[in-house]
Amino acid sequence: MPEMTTGQAIKSAISLCLDNYEEAFLAGEDIGIYGGAFGVTDGLLEKYGEDRIKDTPISEDAIAGLGVGAAITGARPIVEMQFSDFIANAMDPIVNQAAKLHFMYGGTIDVPIVVRGASGGGTGAAAQHSQSLESWFCHVPGLKVVTPSGPQNAYDLLLASFVDRNPIIFMEHKLIYKIKEDVQLNTIPKTSELLGKGNIVREGSDITVVSYSNMVNTAKEAISDKKLEKYSVELIDLLTLSPLDVDLIISSVEKTGKLLVCQEAVGDSSVGTTVISKVVSSDAFTKLNTQPRLLSGLHSPMPSAKHLENKVIPQKEDIINSIIKMVENG
Amino acid sequence: MDLDKNRKLELFRMMLLIRLFEESLEEMFSRGILHGTMHLSIGQEATATGACLALDKEDLITSTHRGHGHCLAKGAEPFRMFAELLGREDGYCRGRGGSMHIADLSNGNLGANGVVAGSLTIAVGAAQSLKMQKKDNIVLCFFGDGAVNEGSFHEALNLASLWQLPVLFLCENNQYGMSMASKNAIAGGSIVKRAESYGIESSSIDGNDVEAVYQSVLTNKKEIISNCKPRFIECVTYRYRGHSKSDRNLYRTDDEINFWKEEKDPLIRFTSKLLEENIKKTDLEKIESEVKDEIKSSVKKALQSPESSQTNLEEDSYA
Numbered sequence A: 001m002p003e004m005t006t007g008q009a010i011k012s013a014i015s016l017c018l019d020n021y022e023e024a025f026l027a028g029e030d031i032g033i034y035g036g037a038f039g040v041t042d043g044l045l046e047k048y049g050e051d052r053i054k055d056t057p058i059s060e061d062a063i064a065g066l067g068v069g070a071a072i073t074g075a076r077p078i079v080e081m082q083f084s085d086f087i088a089n090a091m092d093p094i095v096n097q098a099a100k101l102h103f104m105y106g107g108t109i110d111v112p113i114v115v116r117g118a119s120g121g122g123t124g125a126a127a128q129h130s131q132s133l134e135s136w137f138c139h140v141p142g143l144k145v146v147t148p149s150g151p152q153n154a155y156d157l158l159l160a161s162f163v164d165r166n167p168i169i170f171m172e173h174k175l176i177y178k179i180k181e182d183v184q185l186n187t188i189p190k191t192s193e194l195l196g197k198g199n200i201v202r203e204g205s206d207i208t209v210v211s212y213s214n215m216v217n218t219a220k221e222a223i224s225d226k227k228l229e230k231y232s233v234e235l236i237d238l239l240t241l242s243p244l245d246v247d248l249i250i251s252s253v254e255k256t257g258k259l260l261v262c263q264e265a266v267g268d269s270s271v272g273t274t275v276i277s278k279v280v281s282s283d284a285f286t287k288l289n290t291q292p293r294l295l296s297g298l299h300s301p302m303p304s305a306k307h308l309e310n311k312v313i314p315q316k317e318d319i320i321n322s323i324i325k326m327v328e329n330g
Numbered sequence B: 001m002d003l004d005k006n007r008k009l010e011l012f013r014m015m016l017l018i019r020l021f022e023e024s025l026e027e028m029f030s031r032g033i034l035h036g037t038m039h040l041s042i043g044q045e046a047t048a049t050g051a052c053l054a055l056d057k058e059d060l061i062t063s064t065h066r067g068h069g070h071c072l073a074k075g076a077e078p079f080r081m082f083a084e085l086l087g088r089e090d091g092y093c094r095g096r097g098g099s100m101h102i103a104d105l106s107n108g109n110l111g112a113n114g115v116v117a118g119s120l121t122i123a124v125g126a127a128q129s130l131k132m133q134k135k136d137n138i139v140l141c142f143f144g145d146g147a148v149n150e151g152s153f154h155e156a157l158n159l160a161s162l163w164q165l166p167v168l169f170l171c172e173n174n175q176y177g178m179s180m181a182s183k184n185a186i187a188g189g190s191i192v193k194r195a196e197s198y199g200i201e202s203s204s205i206d207g208n209d210v211e212a213v214y215q216s217v218l219t220n221k222k223e224i225i226s227n228c229k230p231r232f233i234e235c236v237t238y239r240y241r242g243h244s245k246s247d248r249n250l251y252r253t254d255d256e257i258n259f260w261k262e263e264k265d266p267l268i269r270f271t272s273k274l275l276e277e278n279i280k281k282t283d284l285e286k287i288e289s290e291v292k293d294e295i296k297s298s299v300k301k302a303l304q305s306p307e308s309s310q311t312n313l314e315e316d317s318y319a
């Protein structure tokens, strides 16, 4: 098993798709000789050539739209939004077109496209280059939303997203790109059954912590901290946000009786609020022995200064304190 | 019309201020004092300088991700810009905006914008507002060659022309949008022809000739106000540094970069021209040492400014 960064693991998965499907191609800004703003596609132009690694002008609407048109006619596009914030420029092809075509045309058309984008803050890139907009897409029937947290799951999820027949929004938090781990390289899966499945990162019995994307890594650090030694924390990485693995969350909460959701995204109308509403409206409600809590990013755009960014994004200490408070008071 | 000596020296001073401001940012970045990334306009100073110095304070500008030069030339204080990049309370946006998002309304700068082509339609709206207020001012909208392939470029030009709005579109064509050479990105090959196709009078000029930029913006402003129609200028220029801090410069050759640095540098060219016109070398040296001192003392003052306040971030999201 080779050791890889998440960026390399995603590239590996993309290469496997390109190797096995001649109808697969990439399109995006600076994905060729530049290798992508975060280096994910570095070297692919040399390997696969200009016909399959297509550098585009700065035209997000066209990038997503051409992906949709190509996907409905037999190609397998993987397109990139350089920063996921710019997906705002591509909302029509994604939300009004890709998400709707299968249903609207009575199931006669599929739109198997993967739209990748770098999300999240912590890099000082400020308000227009740091957002976590994933919940926008969870609100749109027809789209699936995937948020890996590290090399192995990014690799596996990219492959599953590629074989899925639906449009996939694949959000890669910038801070996961450099995380390293040994990656089990696989063949392309026959089905996309991995999508929609969460993962229990650590088992525990005192409290359920649900998280996704890079916040899972912060949560892992938090629960490994000495201050939480005496608590048994169960940590769930959602991995796919839509469809959501509700059963996994509910059975965990039934066991622990406590639910904390941690996310970098703003809290209102978000993944966290959905997770909590699913739990409290399920049979697990009666098993709760304290009110569920959502630890989210502040209701603010991302500031540029480091100390302000740290204030907006939940930090390890915030997670530790929330866990202690909930377990002690529960 | 030849410019008077003082105006020429102001152009020289401003180009130098922008150059030294950004070199000093670069130096702070390499020492790890600055967080994040930034887009330097080193090599492009003549465009920002010529354009902004031809405007009045009441004229408005919209700027881009590569906006330090626009901001300084429109009258911003280096101290408050440094403070912004350093996340200090005295920064123009109290550390919330940073390098890519400085606005300075007191000098008519409606703000730098991190979204490519994000400011074009905003400039059109600002021009509509000026028109409603019956002001003899214009909006100068800066954007790069990369922006002309976004849909909003076309929507903005179309509307400005239809509604006869007082906006001067100024494309800084530094020949690349990140790694994409504009010649490979712009179908039809000509930015100016695109603008003309919307019925907008357009010209292409040497964006590294500060006097040419100055004169062109001056003339275009007059025409916009007297004819009540938008206009378009393409300024051909070149960026020396990488696109941002992560750039390995694989998409262009050292020869090309060196050619622009050695043969076309706006500061070197303007300095030689001033000397040929018998402006004294000592006059220029005096300006240089004043600008150096200004940069030094601005950095020092910015470093003494308190860290920006961490409270009220949520309240700060609303007016």
Ligand SMILES: Cc1ncc(C[n+]2csc(CCOP(=O)(O)OP(=O)(O)O)c2C)c(N)n1
Pocket (backbone or CB within 6 Å): A029, A058, A060, A082, A086, A089, B065, B066, B114, B115, B116, B117, B143, B144, B145, B146, B147, B174, B176, B177, B178, B243
């Ligand atoms: C809508 C949008 N797409 C992509 C980007 C990423 N990006 C930032 S600057 C840039 C290149 C812009 O080129 P150009 O407009 O020519 O300006 P220059 O950088 O050359 O000054 C890109 C691709 C962005 N900021 N906004």
Ligand SMILES: [Mg+2]
Pocket (backbone or CB within 6 Å): B144, B145, B146, B172, B173, B174, B175, B176, B177, B178
């Ligand atoms: Mg450019």
